Amino acid sequence: MIRFLLSCILCFSLQVRALADPLTLVCDIWPPYQIQENSHVSGFRTELVKNIFEMAEIPITVIHAYPWKRALLMLEKGEVDGLFSANHTPERESYAMYPELPLTESPWVLWTREDSGISYTSFADLRGKRVGVVRGYSYTPEFWEILTQYGRPEEASSDELNFRKLAAGRLDMIVAELNNGYFIMQKERIQGIRPFAESPVKTDGLYLIFNRKRVDEKTAEKFSNALREYRNSEAYKQLHNRYFKAETESFIPEPSLSSGSTDGL
Template sequence: MPLIARLFWILLLACLSPLALGERLRLVTDDWPPYVYQHNGQPHGLDYEVAKQVFARLGVEVEVQFLPWKRCLAMAEQGLADGILDIFQTEARQPYLVYGAEPMSEVEFVLFQASARPHAVDQLQDLAGLTVGTSPGYTYGASFNQAAYFTREAAPTHEANFGKLLLGRVDLAITDRRVGRYLLGHLGLQRQVQELPLVISRQTQYLGLVRKPGREALAVAFAEELRRFKQEPAYAAISNRYTGDIGNILNAVEQQESSTAR
């Protein structure tokens, strides 16, 4: 490593105190499989495993707590947590969150419909007069969030949105493509619910750290280490395990079940 780069990292790691001295970092998030989710009371998921590996390399211990998304946002804004795992960057969040430059992953929001009640939706305007199931506190892009010609109806969980879809209480549901596919496979709804090809928005999600002394330096260090980790075989192995076909994802869950069962 060049001398200048070595000196930079020495100075940066010094700025991480007291976190670098063993303080535990408390992160909040909601169930967002396959990126981050709970299974048998333990955190799992692509972005959780990656974040855990990166923090371990920085000598920082992390604890992840799962809460409803709106509560996660409120806790971060009030300084009651140290950060949020998998959050979009918005102007409204800039006053209380600092982000590293390297994203955890990319989200692609699409629509899902009940196979028994199909809708012809090729563009956003085709949602006119329909009701779309959403999640509280989520942002799907300005065009979707601000449109006045269709109704947005929030449900407490992604599973609840699919349940309302099957019961005909909403016409469509919106979520990330990978999240939707994971849930359809997990719930056995592949034949009852269809994914539509229209992409509502693409957004990158990050680790957001609450603005406190030393957090900007930690965000920079995390982003740099994350960028390096993404070039390694270990990252590819984690990514393939969670974002391969749905069968691979569910097999991973079954393996976790068998390894933790007594």
């Protein structure tokens, strides 16, 4: 009996210790949301995630950044507890647990040169246009069907390359995430390009997702509750306004920030 009780106490102690262990989180580099300076990861969503876990009283380790595919594979294999920022796909639900709310919404828009004379209100305006896209990125089926049927899609290896080609007049339009696009323009010192921000091609909800085998539903629920509370707080408004222009939701360039890589979701 004593041996049995000791075994129970030991198991309980191990469980309590496991529950108290900080969660391990990873992300990719996606300025201005996730920014890497040397070994330090910052950015709007990185700070948002840290603040939410602090509010939920859930300890986390130092956040590390990896290329997107590697970070996603680490979560799938159970090498880490959580990953941000990920959109929702049915395929990921087998190993990933999604909180109730996304961290943020991410608008993808078309861009053109200010002197191009091009207007955009519907997919029909893509007719005959050379439109830059990034190889491996996910676009809506409707947009891709129209673009391939009426437009002239041209693939590139990165958003940075597409912005440079657009500025040089080698493309008529490109597709890029709104705030990441502003960041790239600042980093590349590109001017004379504007987004059609009022007509997004798509808007993704981007989540922090948990590994199902390593994190329980109660922890995910605590995170969701803290996220909801924090999004309605004055602290969230202050954090948001440090990175974005309140009137346009666009990125405020900060010369000290570095971009790293930009892996698609």
